[in-house]
Amino acid sequence: MISAPPRTTSPSSAPGDGDAARTVTSPADVALLADVHAALTYWNAQEVALVADLTELAAQPTTTPKDFLRANGFHLTDLVSKAAAVADQLADANDLAGALGDRLEAFDQELKHLDTAMARIDMLADIQACVSNVTSAMAARDWETAANYVHRHLLRTAASPAHQVSATTDDLPDSLQFVFPHASAMEADLRRAEVILKDTRAKLKDAILGELQDADKLDPAERHVYLARAFQLLPLIGEKELGLDLYGDHVAGxxxxxxxxxxxxxxxxxxxxxxxxxxxxxxxxxxxxxxxxxxxxxxxxxxxxxxxxxxxxxxxxxxxxxxxxxxxxxxxxxxxxxxxxxxxxxxxxxxxxxxxxxxxxxxxxxxxxxxxxxxxxxxxxxxxxxxxxxxxxxxxxxxxxxxxxxxxxxxxxxxxxxxxIKQLALAYQTLEDTFFRTNVQRAMRLDQPLGGTPLLSSCVDDVFYLLKTSVVRAVATHDVDVACAVLQAVEPVVRHEFTGTVVDLVGARLALFMAEPKAEVRSSMMMHLNNLQQIVLYMPKFLDEVERHAARLFETAPAPGTPSPSSPTDSAKAAHVQLAKRREKFSFCLAPFNKLAHALSHDTQSKLETVFDAFLKSKVQALLKHLHTNYAMNEDEYTQLVAAQQFIGNQYKFTTAFASLVANTKVELLGSSFNVLLLIMAEFWIKEWGRIVLSHRFTQWGALYLERDVRSFTAFITTLAVSTSGNDRDDGDATSALATAAGAASNTLAWAHALREKMAALSQVLTLLNLTSPQEVLDYWGPNAVSNVPWKLAAHEVRAVLRQRVEFDPNEVARVLL
Incomplete structure (x- = not known):
């Protein structure tokens, strides 16, 4: 049964021991932690007893309400009174919990105040220790020890807010005031220590500077020792700017x-x-x-x-x-x-x-x-x-x-x-322009033939040496603006005063030779043609070398004055943008030289075509008599011609005559120029074969013979081509010859490729003539073609060629859907 909680004073008794137990339920009576535990245990026991009574009551057999009240009325009354008592006790427990929370919060605040006060005492003790040690070190002129203790104090001061450094103990509760010194005394000690340390800093600074001043009279090595000492001590006493300034002034001095x-x-x-x-x-x-x-x-x-x-x-x-x-x-x-x-x-x-x-x-x-x-x-x-x-x-x-x-x-x-330096760069651009222009003019005035074959004059090598010197020198400044300015200055000189003069000389000598075909005029004409071709060969080499040297202009490190982005990502983007701008500007200034190189290549081609038309075309036409033009042959006739090797490229008279025709020209011209001339001759023969195809009828055997005839000519003319490596002069240097062997082979292949390009249309004509039926052309033409080689012939030209086959019905040719 539930009864009121006993109120005893024994701290060692457990609840339930009657008068011996100390069970406190009043907040005012709580003095020990054991009182709290005893009260909680007691209320738990009361709760268990009440629950047991209710369980016992609920377990009785079910009856009508009257019978239930009649049988358990007294018991119910007792339970109600017990429940009211428990409710009162719970209210007391709630008050007790609130009081305990307040007491714990107050206790926690007291602990915080205690920690703060202890920290202040430790700080004051440390400062006083610093003062004592600094005073001793200063008396012993031990600047290093004194500076280290000052530095220790400065670090503590920097780590603590100012109000904590100078705070007193006035905010401590009364219960703790007796533990610590009086607030005013603590404040006075702190201020006195700070004054001493501040004064020590000033004395240390004066002492260090005084030693440096006295060291001015010493030799540089001894003075450097004092400077190094000051460099180490000044940051310890908070004089970082002074230390760096002294060191910087010393080094600058x-x-x-x-x-x-x-x-x-x-x-x-x-x-x-x-x-x-x-x-x-x-x-x-x-x-x-x-x-x-x-x-x-x-x-x-x-x-x-x-x-x-x-x-x-x-x-x-x-x-x-x-x-x-x-x-x-x-x-x-x-x-x-x-x-x-x-x-x-x-x-x-x-x-x-x-x-x-x-x-x-x-x-x-x-x-x-x-x-x-x-x-x-x-x-x-x-x-x-x-x-x-x-x-x-x-x-x-x-x-x-x-x-x-x-x-x-x-x-x-x-x-x-x-x-x-900017002014110097402008002066450099002016003088570089003057240097290049005057020396190019001098080179053109002093131009004279060089020895050896093929014949060249001195101006090409001289001017390209000057051009390379000026441009590479400008690039070496690392300034893309300077390099571009020089490129823009020398390009008109190269275009007008050098290459323009050479082109004009070629035209003038060519016209003079056509009017007066003398040997000395021909020699002069060929020399200037070679000069023009040599310029065409040198220009790509010059541009490649400039590009190689110009790589230093496109380094990713920012140029002076380039703004610094705020993050590594922005820095990478900005560097990329700056790099792209420098490349774009330099490429723009270099582009005119590329255009000039292409224009000169076309000029060389045009002048060689004029030479062919004026002096060689009629002689080449005379060799057409060696062509076999009866293509409506049968198998026996074809077999006889093959057995006799009667192809144009195998005929001794033709090959001898052709080789003799170009022998002098081959010696006079640069190898690359001669190869261009050979292509012009080959193109003439290709046109002649095209005319023959449209003016002659072909059997299957005649078409096969024409194909072999063309192939033999191609093989023969290829043997006449000169292996070149970009510098066609034979200077007798074996090392140079070995070094350029790969380039020569590459240029020979390039010439063969150019010949194939010119013969592409004729090759397609030969393919058409050798078909077995007109419909077979669809295997090479249209969407069902077995290859993707583009056709050089139009649809009407294809039909015209097919109609030249004797075996093909013109109506069937017309029905082919092209």
Whole structure:
């Protein structure tokens, strides 16, 4: 049966032990955790008893309500009273739970206050220890130990918010106030320690700088020791900017001193020494940046190298301008530019030296600035992601819209040296144009025949040497704008003053020879024809070599001044866009040379066709008498002709006459020109055979004979073709001959391919003549053709050829659906 919970004071008794149990249900009486456990156990027991009574009542036999109430009325009354008592006890338990929660929350707050207070005490103890150790180290002039303890304090201060560093214990509960020192005393100790450490920082800084000042009187090696010490100690006491500035000034001073010492001897040296010294200057700066990267990263943190890069770049610009001014004066650049503007002749050797120096200066400047900006861009990205507050002033300066610094790399957008290099590039373009133009004109004036066969003159080799020199030199600047400017300057000279002159000379000599066929005129005509063909051969080689050298213009590294994207993906896209733009610009400037090469090839073909029509056509026509033109033959006649080898290519009289006809021409012309002339002759014979086909009737045996006749001619004329490798002159160099053997074989195959192309239509005529029936043409023509070779003949031409077969009915030919 349920009864009211007993109220006892024994903490060790268990519920259910009567008066010996301590079961607390009032929140005010809870003093121990055991009281909570005892109350919970008691209420669980009450719940179990109540449930048992209800179960017992529900298990009785079912009766009417009256009988049930009559039999269990007293029991039910007792259960109701017990349930009311349990409800009251549960309400007390709810109050107890709330009170316990409040007590636990208060206890948790007290623990937090205790932890905070302990942390403050530890911090104060650490600061006091730092003060004690710093004071001892300063007294012993042990700057390293003192700096390390100051650095330790700075790290703690940076890791804790300012209000925590200077907070007192006033917010602690009364129960904890007695544990800790008085708030004002703790605050005073903290402030006193901070003042001592701040004063120590200032003294350390003065001591380090004082040692450096005293070290000025020492030799460079000993001074370097003190500088290295300062470089390590200054970041420990929070003077990172000062440490980097001192180191940067020291290195810049050394560079300036070395340049000044080297400049003492420059007056006795030529201008090339200035270029060499400038190269060494840039190389030294690059090595200093690479060498100092790890040390600065270790002692100063990520992103701080940018400040050193800025200082070194500032000094490099200053020294580079001094060297450039010295070079300009030695080379008399302004005077040379004045002469060029007045079209006064300038010595080729002097001009070549100036141009070579200019290229090196522009190239070295381009490579140096690309390196510096790339490294600065990396350091700026690291600085922007770092949490070091000492970087804030530098980042603010770079982000300032009025600053001359690039927001992408922190380097000046356009330094004074870069401006001077731009001016130098313009001067270079002017002088390169002058150099090329004047020397091409000189080469054309001094043009003279060269020895050997076939005959050539000197102008082609001379001009192409000048062309290659100027263009490759411009490409070597690494500046696509400079390279394109030079290409655009030399192309009109090549087109008008060189190739145009050669084309005009060929036409003039050809006309003169037609009017006055003398040997010396013929020799001059052939020489200029060879010159024209040699230009056609040289031009692709020149373009290939330029493309090979131009690969340096299309490197993926950003050019100086190229904006830096915000992410690696954007960087890759931007690099690709910049690369495509450079390629497009260069290809646009190189395209006129490709067009000129094609135009000259057509001019050469046209001039050789004129030579054939004027001097060889009539003689070749006289050889047509050797052709067998009776094609309406039977099998016996065909057999006799085959047995006698009466094909045109096998007839001794024809082959001898033809070889004799072209013998002199073969010696006079370049091999490639002679091969073109052979193709022209072959094309003439092809046209003659086409005329014969349409004017003669053919039996099956006659068609077969004509096919073998054409094949024999093709084999014969192929034996006359000259193996060439692009340079047709025989200079007797065995090594050169071996080196060009593969090229010669390749060109011979190309000539054979060209011959097959010209004979394509005739080959299709022979195929038609050798069909067994008109309908068989559908195996070669139309959608059911066994091959996809395009036809050179139209449908009416196919029918015209088929009608020449004696065996084919014209009506059946007409019914073929083509």
């Amino acid at each position: 050394q560079l300036a001193q070395k340049c000044a010492e080297a400049a003492k001897n420059l007056d006795q040296l030529d201008a090339a020494a200035n270029v060499q010294l400038l190269t060494k200057l840039f190389e030294n700066i690059a090595m200093l940046i690479d060498a100092g990267s790890a040390s600065v990263e270790e002692k100063y943190g990520s992103g701080h190298l940018l400040r050193l890069i800025q200082r070194l770049h500032q000094e490099s610009v200053k020294q580079a301008i001094i060297l450039l001014d010295g070079w300009t004066e030695k080379r008399r650049l302004n005077h040379i530019l004045s002469l060029a503007s007045q079209n006064v002749d300038i010595g080729a050797r002097e001009l070549d030296l100036i141009l070579s120096d200019q290229v090196l200066l522009i190239q070295r400047s381009f490579l140096y600035h690309r390196f510096v900006r790339h490294r600065a861009r990396q350091e700026l990205a690291a600085a922007r992601t770092a949490t070091d507050p000492t970087l804030a002033p530098l980042l603010a300066q770079i982000s300032n819209p009025t600053s001359r610094l690039s927001p992408d790399d922190g380097i000046p957008l356009l330094s004074a040296f870069e401006e001077r």
